[in-house]
Amino acid sequence: MAIGQRIRCLELGNILQSMSRVNRLLEHQDYICYMEKIDVLEKERLFCKHGFEHGLNVARIAYAYLLERGELLLPKESVYAAAFLHDIGRWVEYQTGEDHAEASARLALPLLEACRFSSDDIQVILKGIREHRRHHEENLTLLGAALALADDWARDCRHCSVQAQCYKYNQAMNQVVY
Numbered sequence: 476m477a478i479g480q481r482i483r484c485l486e487l488g489n490i491l492q493s494m495s496r497v498n499r500l501l502e503h504q505d506y507i508c509y510m511e512k513i514d515v516l517e518k519e520r521l522f523c524k525h526g527f528e529h530g531l532n533v534a535r536i537a538y539a540y541l542l543e544r545g546e547l548l549l550p551k552e553s554v555y556a557a558a559f560l561h562d563i564g565r566w567v568e569y570q571t572g573e574d575h576a577e578a579s580a581r582l583a584l585p586l587l588e589a590c591r592f593s594s595d596d597i598q599v600i601l602k603g604i605r606e607h608r609r610h611h612e613e614n615l616t617l618l619g620a621a622l623a624l625a626d627d628w629a630r631d632c633r634h635c636s637v638q639a640q641c642y643k644y645n646q647a648m649n650q651v652v653y
Contacts, residue, residue: 510526
């Protein structure tokens with residue numbers, strides 16, 4: 476194997492290791508079950524869906540936002556875990572009416588524990604998940620504010636056929652920000 480290839484393999488190994496808990500989370504049977512329930516319940520949904528792609532987009536945007544602000548005080552893995560978990564309670568909201576941010580935080584706790592996040596990281600992640608819908612409130616945590624912003628900007632409003640019916644849509648969402 477050439478030196479360049481070995482270096483790339485080592486770099487990839489380091490990257491995968493740095494996100495090992497997030498990858499365990501994505502492979503956890505409960506996470507998969509929740510995402511399947513959401514997919515079924517949103518099958519006929521006209522508006523944005525809340526599957527894996529949405530979580531990944533939220534993760535990338537929240538992380539970029541924190542980097543740009545120079546306020547990356549949180550581990551990348553915590554930002555990504557929060558983004559992937561912020562909507563896992565959607566199926567609960569569809570079935571019972573309970574706020575999905577609260578349901579998501581409740582469902583996220585055992586997943587984060589199973590994936591060996593520290594108790595401090597878990598508390599930060601859960602608070603961010605609970606806050607992700609509070610867009611215009613003051614005193615949000617850094618993660619809560621990043622998730623709230625990313626949750627909106629992760630949507631492809633420019634090409635959406637139901638813009639006019641969407642309560643979240645505004646003209647600014649046609650602009651590329653992240």
